Amino acid sequence: AQSVAQPEDQVNVAEGNPLTVKCTYSVSGNPYLFWYVQYPNRGLQFLLKYITGDNLVKGSYGFEAEFNKSQTSFHLKKPSALVSDSALYFCAVWQGGKLIFGQGTELSVKP
């Protein structure tokens, strides 16, 4: 079974609207979860992580993510999208001594 899945290859949002990028995971025990963003021709930048504690995690650039154990999800959210948020987003889970990445979701925010 896939350890981490991003069910949407692409998400389109209008500027100013809320955005959600979905991620589900499948690991045993307590998951360690991460979100990264990749702008064109750049490396990945860390956005936020969930290790333990509050289910709502706040990160960089106004992003947040909600850990939901019953639904095994860790969706990335932002209340009001910006055109500059357009990028490739990766969810990752720590398993077997390494980070396993999802295949990525392309977020496009139109003016």
Added chain:
Amino acid sequence: DVKVTQSSRYLVKRTGEKVFLECVQDMDHENMFWYRQDPGLGLRLIYFSYDVKMKEKGDIPEGYSVSREKKERFSLILESASTNQTSMYLCASSLYRVAEQYFGPGTRLTVT
């Protein structure tokens, strides 16, 4: 801020050549990683290192080797480049094993 640098942004090599990709981090991180990124496949771990002179195979080590002689430097070696190794290569480092990783800008390698 952590800085991870990679020796080249773009590289073009011929089939059969030996290729060296260099990665340097400036934050005294113990852990370093090499990934390749291909469209639709996300990032796949090639090799990683938790200490100097130590290396571990990742998910796709075939055709690659690594070297870590100094803490700050982690090199990826393609012993005999092949066209299926055309990809984006990303280096990363982290302070702890279970921690956020910091990535370099990537090297886009084309093997012709």
